[in-house]
Amino acid sequence: MAQVNVTINGKSYPVACDDGQEERIRHLARYLDGKVAEFAKSLGAVGEARLLLLAGLVVADELAEANEQILRARRGAAAGGNGPGRHDAAAEAVLAAGIDDLAARIEAIAARLESDHL
Numbered sequence: 001m002a003q004v005n006v007t008i009n010g011k012s013y014p015v016a017c018d019d020g021q022e023e024r025i026r027h028l029a030r031y032l033d034g035k036v037a038e039f040a041k042s043l044g045a046v047g048e049a050r051l052l053l054l055a056g057l058v059v060a061d062e063l064a065e066a067n068e069q070i071l072r073a074r075r076g077a078a079a080g081g082n083g084p085g086r087h088d089a090a091a092e093a094v095l096a097a098g099i100d101d102l103a104a105r106i107e108a109i110a111a112r113l114e115s116d117h118l
Helices: 022-043 048-080 089-117
Strands: 002-008 011-017
Touching (some): 002 022, 011 022, 022 048, 048 089
């Protein structure tokens, strides 16, 4: 198991991850740090926990929206086939699997961050 240090809101956190996933974790942390920075800029000094909570909720909302888009695309494909604007079922399955994988990874990262802070 590998470990990578990520920086969120100027604070460094060690995060355990599977070997070979270090760069992906760094990338995800940069994305989360960007969300935290947006809230810090607009809200000012509200506390690190609140910034992380708000950023986490925004990321979860983005994931939920992506899942809803896939569900709508599946329903549309089931109702009307692969007409104009419709997605190929195989492509949808690949996208859905990718989003499911991403969701599992985000949940694993969140669990690791929680356990690192307990």
